[in-house]
Amino acid sequence: MTIKIALIGNPNVGKSLIFNNLTGGRAHVGNWPGKTVERKEGKCIYRGEVVEIIDLPGTYSLTAHSIDELIARDYIVEEKPDVVIDIVDASNLERNLYLTLQLLELEANVVIALNKYDVAESLGYRIDVDTLSKMLGVQVVPTVATTKEGMKELMEAAIEAAKEKKRKVILNYGKAAEELISEIKKAILKDKKLSSKYPARWLAIKVLEEDEEVLKKVEKSPYRNEILDSSMRSRAREILGEDPEVFFAESRYDFISKILPKVLIGEKPLTLSDLLDMVFLNKYVGIPIFLAFWWALFRFTFDVSAPLSDMIDTLFSHLGKTLSSMTTNEQLASFVADGIFGGLGGVLVFLPPIFFLFFGLSLLEDSGYLARAAFVMDRIMYKLGLHGKSFIPMLLGFGCNIPGVMATRIIDSEKDRILTILINPLMSCSARLPVYILIGGAVLGSYAATGTYVMYMLGIVLAIIMALLFRRTIPYFKGKPSPLILELPMYSKPVLKSTLIHMWERGSLFLKKAGTVIFTGIIIVWFLSSHPWGVPLEKTYLAVFGRDLEPIFRPLGFDWRGAVALFFGFIAKEIVVGSFAVIFGLGEKSEIEEIQKTIRSEGVFTPLTGLAFMAFTLIYIPCIATVGAIYKETNSWKWTLFSVIYGLILAYLTSWIIIGIGHMLGYR
């Protein structure tokens, strides 16, 4: 007889090492049927018994949210291995026991390998193996995979468990939940085929959790109406007082928190990271602290970098003046002064704030805080229909939407991924920053930094609203986002060199863009605004084109100059600023203050229409490169077009609302 053993465990618990130790490293490697996930199998003979060992994908839980979880769960449910060895990281019992409880719920024949036992001891505590074994009703074997300690004992425990199946512990979820479970279980037991294949109690819990894969299985049952009684499921929400999936997860962690004090001998010392996490991840102050750090980043970005921008301004102004005076050709002089130095110089003054922003972001990232920010925000994100991991692409989107869109690859669920892609352009990328600085500085005066902060917040709020709206209205997105499981790195002191490297890697993208796409765009704008040559600005190609666009933007208070700037901003947002510099013909002395002064003196924007213009810039199509990235990542013209169209409609609508509210408050 062959004994089938499945190895399961959280990522990085030493599962592969144990697999190699048990099989002697002889493994057959292939793929799981129909999946691109690696499947590793090995065989060994132990005391005359043939043992077949299969290495399941590393997973934190057994929900159906990712392909790894589904493979592991389906294998245990469908193939029913004789024993499931659950490899638990002894130095992180709390997190690892969650999977153990789910395995017990699945009625798997579990043996626990308490791996990294040496690490736990080095942290100053021991684990009462016997008590843990009694409390869970399974055999527990301490192991150290790196030194092969405990491997023999583990194999013996597994073979013993395969021969003598013991009754395992059943986690009690409390009277109200147990009544619901038992009602559904009764209905499930009527279907002999279903209940003989799957554990009835587990199925009942999964029905309450609204596990999509389980619901699909139950749909095929002749008793589906009884099992999936919708009134019972809505009653479950009322009785349990929250989302049943969250209720069951919290109950499992609650059980774990009761086990731990009984099995841990010697208190685990609190590290600096633990102490900081207690505050940074605090239910009440976690989010306000995050907002405070975000505000610090903004003040650092805008206010501290200001003198450096002034220096670049002065330099470009001087260069433009000097070089244009070296030629007598008027067109060439205009090209150099207005086109190159006026347009490009107007964009390059934003180099310091962009580099400062990335420096600050890198500091937060390298210190380990950004991962906490994602964790803290997940509480809100999940409730608002977004996946917790969506926060990471969204954060990257603050730098540039292209890596933001590409980073959605970390989200396992396709639905959650596409939803995150669609809202990512609402994250205010660094290219929008110059527009905020220009317009904010021109019309918002001392509230310029606040106006910019509000734009960033508006982007986040709109992203959440749109996610919620899409989740509720578009059939493809219906359902709940999968829960966030995130490995929090230890806090560390950022190293200046690596922070600077991170800053350069991200900031240099802006430089490259400035030298290519932005430069070309600005030259086009210069050409259109200065031709036919010699005519006043109002009669140039640009003005004619702008006047055609103006009626569309008139309700928002933008004239043809604003319309043209927005139109060319489709190529790249930075062109909006360059466009204004070129339109105003401020090439020779296109210091930012000069453009701002012209915006004020010519009445291009009032504080209200300026704010609406900033909001429009924030929301509509980010840039042509991002649209390309969206197509590449969704592989669908339908979603790509949708993102462009909804962006335009939302931008128009939001700006219109800003104008409307402003008028109501008496602003013009």
Added chain:
Amino acid sequence: MKPYKNVRKSMVIYAIILGGIYIVVGLVEFVTAFWNWFIEPEGNLSFLGLPSDDLFGGFVALVIGTVFLGVAPLWKTKYKSIGFILVGTLLSVTFGAIYLLIVGADGFEAYLAYLSGEEWTWKWLTAGTASSNLLRPEIWLSFLSAPLGYMALKIVKTK
């Protein structure tokens, strides 16, 4: 941990006083800025000479104050609460440094203006981008919080 036992209560009192001051400062800054932004945009309400145009700055001071007050359970030997002193100090010092950098940036801008022919002025020391610049209380409060944070860090490292 005899030294820790000796200083524990003093640390709590110090942190609570500091937190209280931050709360008062934050509340005044927030309320006056809110008034000046939304209730009476043309007016210039100010109180105790504190910045009256920095809504988010006021919010941040409130957050720092609240975090410092979170240390209260340390009074009853709840060691874990020392994390509130660490984070409160981190926030306090971060904002102190940011405001100082802003004052420096204002000074640098004044120098650039002087180079381009404008008259030299020391006004940037007391008024500018960080509202009252060097007179901003958060700068001085950050100096007061630093020793507390240092003490807490020392305790954590030796425990």
